[in-house]
Amino acid sequence: MSLPPNALNELHALRAQGLALRAAGADAAALADLERRIVDLVLAPEPARANNRLLAACVGAALLLAAAGYAWKGNPGAINPAPPPDRTEEMVQRLATRLQQQPDDAKGWAMLGRSYAVLGRPALAQQAYEKALALQPQNPDVLADFADVLATAQNGSLEGEPAALLARALKAEPNHTKALALEGTRALRAGDRERARALWQQLLKTAPADHPLRGIAEKGLGELG
Known part of the structure:
Protein backbone atom coordinates (compact mmCIF):
# COMPACT_ATOMS: atom_id res chain seq x y z
CA MET A 1 0.00 0.00 0.00
CA SER A 2 1.49 3.36 -1.00
CA LEU A 3 1.16 6.70 0.71
CA PRO A 4 -0.68 9.59 -0.98
CA PRO A 5 1.53 12.04 -2.96
CA ASN A 6 1.39 14.80 -0.36
CA ALA A 7 2.39 12.38 2.40
CA LEU A 8 5.22 11.00 0.28
CA ASN A 9 6.52 14.51 -0.35
CA GLU A 10 6.48 15.24 3.37
CA LEU A 11 8.14 11.91 4.11
CA HIS A 12 10.95 12.67 1.65
CA ALA A 13 11.39 16.11 3.25
CA LEU A 14 11.63 14.54 6.70
CA ARG A 15 14.18 12.02 5.46
CA ALA A 16 16.29 14.85 4.05
CA GLN A 17 15.99 16.70 7.34
CA GLY A 18 17.13 13.59 9.19
CA LEU A 19 20.19 13.23 7.02
CA ALA A 20 21.02 16.89 7.57
CA LEU A 21 20.65 16.57 11.33
CA ARG A 22 22.93 13.55 11.43
CA ALA A 23 25.51 15.30 9.27
CA ALA A 24 25.41 18.23 11.67
CA GLY A 25 25.89 15.94 14.67
CA ALA A 26 22.45 16.63 16.14
CA ASP A 27 21.74 15.27 19.61
CA ALA A 28 19.61 12.20 20.28
CA ALA A 29 16.59 14.26 21.35
CA ALA A 30 16.40 16.05 18.00
CA LEU A 31 16.64 12.79 16.09
CA ALA A 32 14.04 11.12 18.32
CA ASP A 33 11.64 14.02 17.73
CA LEU A 34 12.11 13.67 13.98
CA GLU A 35 11.46 9.94 14.20
CA ARG A 36 8.20 10.57 16.05
CA ARG A 37 7.08 12.94 13.29
CA ILE A 38 7.81 10.31 10.66
CA VAL A 39 5.88 7.69 12.63
CA ASP A 40 2.90 10.02 13.02
CA LEU A 41 2.91 10.76 9.30
CA VAL A 42 2.94 7.12 8.25
CA LEU A 43 0.28 6.19 10.80
CA ALA A 44 -2.09 8.97 9.74
CA PRO A 45 -5.37 7.41 8.50
CA GLU A 46 -6.48 7.95 4.92
CA PRO A 47 -10.01 7.50 3.57
CA ALA A 48 -8.87 4.97 0.98
CA ARG A 49 -8.07 2.52 3.75
CA ALA A 50 -11.64 2.47 5.09
CA ASN A 51 -13.74 -0.67 4.95
CA ASN A 52 -16.13 -2.53 7.21
CA ARG A 53 -13.44 -4.27 9.25
CA LEU A 54 -12.55 -2.04 12.17
CA LEU A 55 -9.01 -3.26 12.54
CA ALA A 56 -8.21 -2.88 8.85
CA ALA A 57 -9.77 0.56 8.83
CA CYS A 58 -7.59 1.78 11.67
CA VAL A 59 -4.19 0.28 10.97
CA GLY A 60 -3.56 -1.38 7.62
CA ALA A 61 -0.25 -2.11 6.01
CA ALA A 62 1.08 1.40 6.55
CA LEU A 63 1.52 0.55 10.21
CA LEU A 64 4.26 -1.90 9.31
CA LEU A 65 6.12 0.89 7.57
CA ALA A 66 6.01 2.85 10.81
CA ALA A 67 7.21 -0.14 12.80
CA ALA A 68 10.14 -0.47 10.44
CA GLY A 69 11.22 3.13 10.88
CA TYR A 70 10.56 3.11 14.59
CA ALA A 71 12.69 0.04 15.08
CA TRP A 72 15.55 1.55 13.12
CA LYS A 73 16.34 3.91 16.00
CA GLY A 74 18.15 7.08 15.04
CA ASN A 75 18.14 6.40 11.30
CA PRO A 76 15.17 8.18 9.66
CA GLY A 77 16.72 7.67 6.24
CA ALA A 78 16.24 3.92 6.60
CA ILE A 79 12.47 4.16 6.09
CA ASN A 80 11.32 2.97 2.68
CA PRO A 81 7.84 4.11 1.54
CA ALA A 82 7.25 0.68 0.01
CA PRO A 83 9.23 -2.04 1.84
CA PRO A 84 9.37 -5.50 0.26
CA PRO A 85 6.74 -7.80 1.83
CA ASP A 86 9.34 -10.41 2.73
CA ARG A 87 11.02 -7.95 5.12
CA THR A 88 7.94 -7.37 7.25
CA GLU A 89 8.86 -10.00 9.82
CA GLU A 90 12.35 -8.57 10.13
CA MET A 91 11.00 -5.07 10.65
CA VAL A 92 8.60 -6.08 13.38
CA GLN A 93 11.28 -8.17 15.08
CA ARG A 94 13.60 -5.16 15.05
CA LEU A 95 10.96 -3.15 16.85
CA ALA A 96 10.39 -5.94 19.38
CA THR A 97 14.12 -6.19 20.03
CA ARG A 98 14.50 -2.46 20.54
CA LEU A 99 11.63 -2.42 23.01
CA GLN A 100 13.37 -5.04 25.12
CA GLN A 101 16.14 -2.47 25.51
CA GLN A 102 13.73 0.45 25.96
CA PRO A 103 10.77 -1.04 27.85
CA ASP A 104 9.37 2.35 28.92
CA ASP A 105 8.42 3.36 25.38
CA ALA A 106 4.61 3.21 25.53
CA LYS A 107 4.14 4.39 21.97
CA GLY A 108 6.53 1.73 20.73
CA TRP A 109 4.65 -1.04 22.57
CA ALA A 110 1.36 0.18 21.11
CA MET A 111 2.85 0.15 17.65
CA LEU A 112 4.18 -3.35 18.19
CA GLY A 113 0.73 -4.46 19.30
CA ARG A 114 -0.84 -3.07 16.14
CA SER A 115 1.87 -4.67 14.02
CA TYR A 116 1.24 -8.09 15.54
CA ALA A 117 -2.50 -7.58 15.04
CA VAL A 118 -1.94 -6.88 11.34
CA LEU A 119 0.21 -10.01 11.13
CA GLY A 120 -2.60 -12.06 12.69
CA ARG A 121 -0.83 -12.80 16.00
CA PRO A 122 -3.40 -11.83 18.62
CA ALA A 123 -1.58 -13.38 21.59
CA LEU A 124 1.58 -11.35 20.94
CA ALA A 125 -0.53 -8.28 20.19
CA GLN A 126 -2.25 -8.62 23.57
CA GLN A 127 1.09 -8.88 25.38
CA ALA A 128 2.35 -5.72 23.69
CA TYR A 129 -0.83 -3.81 24.49
CA GLU A 130 -0.67 -4.90 28.12
CA LYS A 131 2.79 -3.31 28.35
CA ALA A 132 1.60 -0.14 26.64
CA LEU A 133 -1.42 0.09 28.93
CA ALA A 134 0.70 -0.43 32.04
CA LEU A 135 2.71 2.63 31.01
CA GLN A 136 -0.27 4.74 29.88
CA PRO A 137 -3.41 3.36 31.60
CA GLN A 138 -5.61 6.28 30.47
CA ASN A 139 -4.47 6.47 26.85
CA PRO A 140 -7.72 6.23 24.82
CA ASP A 141 -5.92 5.11 21.65
CA VAL A 142 -4.32 2.16 23.44
CA LEU A 143 -7.57 1.30 25.23
CA ALA A 144 -9.62 1.28 22.03
CA ASP A 145 -7.02 -0.64 20.02
CA PHE A 146 -6.60 -3.20 22.80
CA ALA A 147 -10.38 -3.67 22.93
CA ASP A 148 -10.36 -4.28 19.17
CA ASN A 155 -14.63 -14.08 17.50
CA GLY A 156 -15.71 -10.47 17.21
CA SER A 157 -17.48 -10.19 20.56
CA LEU A 158 -17.03 -6.84 22.29
CA GLU A 159 -18.47 -8.03 25.59
CA GLY A 160 -16.44 -8.54 28.75
CA GLU A 161 -12.98 -6.99 28.85
CA PRO A 162 -13.32 -5.20 25.49
CA ALA A 163 -16.44 -3.43 26.79
CA ALA A 164 -14.60 -2.39 29.95
CA LEU A 165 -11.69 -1.01 27.90
CA LEU A 166 -14.05 0.94 25.68
CA ALA A 167 -15.76 2.43 28.72
CA ARG A 168 -12.38 3.60 30.00
CA ALA A 169 -11.46 5.01 26.60
CA LEU A 170 -14.68 7.05 26.37
CA LYS A 171 -14.26 8.27 29.93
CA ALA A 172 -10.77 9.50 29.08
CA GLU A 173 -11.88 10.99 25.74
CA PRO A 174 -15.66 11.11 25.16
CA ASN A 175 -15.24 11.89 21.46
CA HIS A 176 -12.66 9.21 20.69
CA THR A 177 -13.59 8.11 17.19
CA LYS A 178 -12.63 4.45 17.30
CA ALA A 179 -14.09 3.94 20.78
CA LEU A 180 -17.37 5.49 19.61
CA ALA A 181 -17.44 3.24 16.55
CA LEU A 182 -16.75 0.08 18.53
CA GLU A 183 -19.07 0.93 21.42
CA GLY A 184 -21.82 1.75 18.94
CA THR A 185 -21.36 -1.67 17.39
CA ARG A 186 -21.43 -3.32 20.82
CA ALA A 187 -24.59 -1.44 21.81
CA LEU A 188 -26.38 -2.48 18.63
CA ARG A 189 -25.46 -6.13 19.13
CA ALA A 190 -26.74 -5.89 22.70
CA GLY A 191 -30.08 -4.63 21.41
CA ASP A 192 -29.64 -1.03 22.58
CA ARG A 193 -30.50 0.69 19.30
CA GLU A 194 -30.88 4.16 20.79
CA ARG A 195 -27.45 4.07 22.41
CA ALA A 196 -25.91 2.85 19.17
CA ARG A 197 -27.64 5.68 17.32
CA ALA A 198 -26.43 8.28 19.82
CA LEU A 199 -22.82 7.04 19.71
CA TRP A 200 -22.66 6.97 15.92
CA GLN A 201 -24.28 10.39 15.65
CA GLN A 202 -21.68 11.71 18.07
CA LEU A 203 -18.94 10.15 15.93
CA LEU A 204 -20.25 11.87 12.81
CA LYS A 205 -20.52 15.16 14.68
CA THR A 206 -16.96 15.12 16.02
CA ALA A 207 -14.80 13.08 13.60
CA PRO A 208 -12.92 14.79 10.76
CA ALA A 209 -14.76 14.75 7.44
CA ASP A 210 -12.24 12.36 5.89
CA HIS A 211 -11.93 9.96 8.80
CA PRO A 212 -12.27 6.34 7.61
CA LEU A 213 -14.47 5.27 10.53
CA ARG A 214 -17.23 7.67 9.52
CA GLY A 215 -18.29 5.03 7.01
CA ILE A 216 -19.05 2.55 9.80
CA ALA A 217 -21.25 5.07 11.60
CA GLU A 218 -23.04 6.04 8.40
CA LYS A 219 -23.70 2.43 7.50
CA GLY A 220 -24.90 1.63 11.03
CA LEU A 221 -27.26 4.59 11.12
CA GLY A 222 -28.56 3.61 7.71
CA GLU A 223 -29.41 0.14 9.00
CA LEU A 224 -31.13 1.64 12.05
CA GLY A 225 -33.33 3.76 9.78
Whole structure:
Protein backbone atom coordinates (compact mmCIF):
# COMPACT_ATOMS: atom_id res chain seq x y z
CA MET A 1 0.00 0.00 0.00
CA SER A 2 1.49 3.36 -1.00
CA LEU A 3 1.16 6.70 0.71
CA PRO A 4 -0.68 9.59 -0.98
CA PRO A 5 1.53 12.04 -2.96
CA ASN A 6 1.39 14.80 -0.36
CA ALA A 7 2.39 12.38 2.40
CA LEU A 8 5.22 11.00 0.28
CA ASN A 9 6.52 14.51 -0.35
CA GLU A 10 6.48 15.24 3.37
CA LEU A 11 8.14 11.91 4.11
CA HIS A 12 10.95 12.67 1.65
CA ALA A 13 11.39 16.11 3.25
CA LEU A 14 11.63 14.54 6.70
CA ARG A 15 14.18 12.02 5.46
CA ALA A 16 16.29 14.85 4.05
CA GLN A 17 15.99 16.70 7.34
CA GLY A 18 17.13 13.59 9.19
CA LEU A 19 20.19 13.23 7.02
CA ALA A 20 21.02 16.89 7.57
CA LEU A 21 20.65 16.57 11.33
CA ARG A 22 22.93 13.55 11.43
CA ALA A 23 25.51 15.30 9.27
CA ALA A 24 25.41 18.23 11.67
CA GLY A 25 25.89 15.94 14.67
CA ALA A 26 22.45 16.63 16.14
CA ASP A 27 21.74 15.27 19.61
CA ALA A 28 19.61 12.20 20.28
CA ALA A 29 16.59 14.26 21.35
CA ALA A 30 16.40 16.05 18.00
CA LEU A 31 16.64 12.79 16.09
CA ALA A 32 14.04 11.12 18.32
CA ASP A 33 11.64 14.02 17.73
CA LEU A 34 12.11 13.67 13.98
CA GLU A 35 11.46 9.94 14.20
CA ARG A 36 8.20 10.57 16.05
CA ARG A 37 7.08 12.94 13.29
CA ILE A 38 7.81 10.31 10.66
CA VAL A 39 5.88 7.69 12.63
CA ASP A 40 2.90 10.02 13.02
CA LEU A 41 2.91 10.76 9.30
CA VAL A 42 2.94 7.12 8.25
CA LEU A 43 0.28 6.19 10.80
CA ALA A 44 -2.09 8.97 9.74
CA PRO A 45 -5.37 7.41 8.50
CA GLU A 46 -6.48 7.95 4.92
CA PRO A 47 -10.01 7.50 3.57
CA ALA A 48 -8.87 4.97 0.98
CA ARG A 49 -8.07 2.52 3.75
CA ALA A 50 -11.64 2.47 5.09
CA ASN A 51 -13.74 -0.67 4.95
CA ASN A 52 -16.13 -2.53 7.21
CA ARG A 53 -13.44 -4.27 9.25
CA LEU A 54 -12.55 -2.04 12.17
CA LEU A 55 -9.01 -3.26 12.54
CA ALA A 56 -8.21 -2.88 8.85
CA ALA A 57 -9.77 0.56 8.83
CA CYS A 58 -7.59 1.78 11.67
CA VAL A 59 -4.19 0.28 10.97
CA GLY A 60 -3.56 -1.38 7.62
CA ALA A 61 -0.25 -2.11 6.01
CA ALA A 62 1.08 1.40 6.55
CA LEU A 63 1.52 0.55 10.21
CA LEU A 64 4.26 -1.90 9.31
CA LEU A 65 6.12 0.89 7.57
CA ALA A 66 6.01 2.85 10.81
CA ALA A 67 7.21 -0.14 12.80
CA ALA A 68 10.14 -0.47 10.44
CA GLY A 69 11.22 3.13 10.88
CA TYR A 70 10.56 3.11 14.59
CA ALA A 71 12.69 0.04 15.08
CA TRP A 72 15.55 1.55 13.12
CA LYS A 73 16.34 3.91 16.00
CA GLY A 74 18.15 7.08 15.04
CA ASN A 75 18.14 6.40 11.30
CA PRO A 76 15.17 8.18 9.66
CA GLY A 77 16.72 7.67 6.24
CA ALA A 78 16.24 3.92 6.60
CA ILE A 79 12.47 4.16 6.09
CA ASN A 80 11.32 2.97 2.68
CA PRO A 81 7.84 4.11 1.54
CA ALA A 82 7.25 0.68 0.01
CA PRO A 83 9.23 -2.04 1.84
CA PRO A 84 9.37 -5.50 0.26
CA PRO A 85 6.74 -7.80 1.83
CA ASP A 86 9.34 -10.41 2.73
CA ARG A 87 11.02 -7.95 5.12
CA THR A 88 7.94 -7.37 7.25
CA GLU A 89 8.86 -10.00 9.82
CA GLU A 90 12.35 -8.57 10.13
CA MET A 91 11.00 -5.07 10.65
CA VAL A 92 8.60 -6.08 13.38
CA GLN A 93 11.28 -8.17 15.08
CA ARG A 94 13.60 -5.16 15.05
CA LEU A 95 10.96 -3.15 16.85
CA ALA A 96 10.39 -5.94 19.38
CA THR A 97 14.12 -6.19 20.03
CA ARG A 98 14.50 -2.46 20.54
CA LEU A 99 11.63 -2.42 23.01
CA GLN A 100 13.37 -5.04 25.12
CA GLN A 101 16.14 -2.47 25.51
CA GLN A 102 13.73 0.45 25.96
CA PRO A 103 10.77 -1.04 27.85
CA ASP A 104 9.37 2.35 28.92
CA ASP A 105 8.42 3.36 25.38
CA ALA A 106 4.61 3.21 25.53
CA LYS A 107 4.14 4.39 21.97
CA GLY A 108 6.53 1.73 20.73
CA TRP A 109 4.65 -1.04 22.57
CA ALA A 110 1.36 0.18 21.11
CA MET A 111 2.85 0.15 17.65
CA LEU A 112 4.18 -3.35 18.19
CA GLY A 113 0.73 -4.46 19.30
CA ARG A 114 -0.84 -3.07 16.14
CA SER A 115 1.87 -4.67 14.02
CA TYR A 116 1.24 -8.09 15.54
CA ALA A 117 -2.50 -7.58 15.04
CA VAL A 118 -1.94 -6.88 11.34
CA LEU A 119 0.21 -10.01 11.13
CA GLY A 120 -2.60 -12.06 12.69
CA ARG A 121 -0.83 -12.80 16.00
CA PRO A 122 -3.40 -11.83 18.62
CA ALA A 123 -1.58 -13.38 21.59
CA LEU A 124 1.58 -11.35 20.94
CA ALA A 125 -0.53 -8.28 20.19
CA GLN A 126 -2.25 -8.62 23.57
CA GLN A 127 1.09 -8.88 25.38
CA ALA A 128 2.35 -5.72 23.69
CA TYR A 129 -0.83 -3.81 24.49
CA GLU A 130 -0.67 -4.90 28.12
CA LYS A 131 2.79 -3.31 28.35
CA ALA A 132 1.60 -0.14 26.64
CA LEU A 133 -1.42 0.09 28.93
CA ALA A 134 0.70 -0.43 32.04
CA LEU A 135 2.71 2.63 31.01
CA GLN A 136 -0.27 4.74 29.88
CA PRO A 137 -3.41 3.36 31.60
CA GLN A 138 -5.61 6.28 30.47
CA ASN A 139 -4.47 6.47 26.85
CA PRO A 140 -7.72 6.23 24.82
CA ASP A 141 -5.92 5.11 21.65
CA VAL A 142 -4.32 2.16 23.44
CA LEU A 143 -7.57 1.30 25.23
CA ALA A 144 -9.62 1.28 22.03
CA ASP A 145 -7.02 -0.64 20.02
CA PHE A 146 -6.60 -3.20 22.80
CA ALA A 147 -10.38 -3.67 22.93
CA ASP A 148 -10.36 -4.28 19.17
CA VAL A 149 -7.63 -6.95 19.47
CA LEU A 150 -9.38 -8.70 22.35
CA ALA A 151 -12.66 -8.68 20.43
CA THR A 152 -10.93 -10.32 17.49
CA ALA A 153 -9.68 -13.06 19.81
CA GLN A 154 -13.30 -13.49 21.01
CA ASN A 155 -14.63 -14.08 17.50
CA GLY A 156 -15.71 -10.47 17.21
CA SER A 157 -17.48 -10.19 20.56
CA LEU A 158 -17.03 -6.84 22.29
CA GLU A 159 -18.47 -8.03 25.59
CA GLY A 160 -16.44 -8.54 28.75
CA GLU A 161 -12.98 -6.99 28.85
CA PRO A 162 -13.32 -5.20 25.49
CA ALA A 163 -16.44 -3.43 26.79
CA ALA A 164 -14.60 -2.39 29.95
CA LEU A 165 -11.69 -1.01 27.90
CA LEU A 166 -14.05 0.94 25.68
CA ALA A 167 -15.76 2.43 28.72
CA ARG A 168 -12.38 3.60 30.00
CA ALA A 169 -11.46 5.01 26.60
CA LEU A 170 -14.68 7.05 26.37
CA LYS A 171 -14.26 8.27 29.93
CA ALA A 172 -10.77 9.50 29.08
CA GLU A 173 -11.88 10.99 25.74
CA PRO A 174 -15.66 11.11 25.16
CA ASN A 175 -15.24 11.89 21.46
CA HIS A 176 -12.66 9.21 20.69
CA THR A 177 -13.59 8.11 17.19
CA LYS A 178 -12.63 4.45 17.30
CA ALA A 179 -14.09 3.94 20.78
CA LEU A 180 -17.37 5.49 19.61
CA ALA A 181 -17.44 3.24 16.55
CA LEU A 182 -16.75 0.08 18.53
CA GLU A 183 -19.07 0.93 21.42
CA GLY A 184 -21.82 1.75 18.94
CA THR A 185 -21.36 -1.67 17.39
CA ARG A 186 -21.43 -3.32 20.82
CA ALA A 187 -24.59 -1.44 21.81
CA LEU A 188 -26.38 -2.48 18.63
CA ARG A 189 -25.46 -6.13 19.13
CA ALA A 190 -26.74 -5.89 22.70
CA GLY A 191 -30.08 -4.63 21.41
CA ASP A 192 -29.64 -1.03 22.58
CA ARG A 193 -30.50 0.69 19.30
CA GLU A 194 -30.88 4.16 20.79
CA ARG A 195 -27.45 4.07 22.41
CA ALA A 196 -25.91 2.85 19.17
CA ARG A 197 -27.64 5.68 17.32
CA ALA A 198 -26.43 8.28 19.82
CA LEU A 199 -22.82 7.04 19.71
CA TRP A 200 -22.66 6.97 15.92
CA GLN A 201 -24.28 10.39 15.65
CA GLN A 202 -21.68 11.71 18.07
CA LEU A 203 -18.94 10.15 15.93
CA LEU A 204 -20.25 11.87 12.81
CA LYS A 205 -20.52 15.16 14.68
CA THR A 206 -16.96 15.12 16.02
CA ALA A 207 -14.80 13.08 13.60
CA PRO A 208 -12.92 14.79 10.76
CA ALA A 209 -14.76 14.75 7.44
CA ASP A 210 -12.24 12.36 5.89
CA HIS A 211 -11.93 9.96 8.80
CA PRO A 212 -12.27 6.34 7.61
CA LEU A 213 -14.47 5.27 10.53
CA ARG A 214 -17.23 7.67 9.52
CA GLY A 215 -18.29 5.03 7.01
CA ILE A 216 -19.05 2.55 9.80
CA ALA A 217 -21.25 5.07 11.60
CA GLU A 218 -23.04 6.04 8.40
CA LYS A 219 -23.70 2.43 7.50
CA GLY A 220 -24.90 1.63 11.03
CA LEU A 221 -27.26 4.59 11.12
CA GLY A 222 -28.56 3.61 7.71
CA GLU A 223 -29.41 0.14 9.00
CA LEU A 224 -31.13 1.64 12.05
CA GLY A 225 -33.33 3.76 9.78
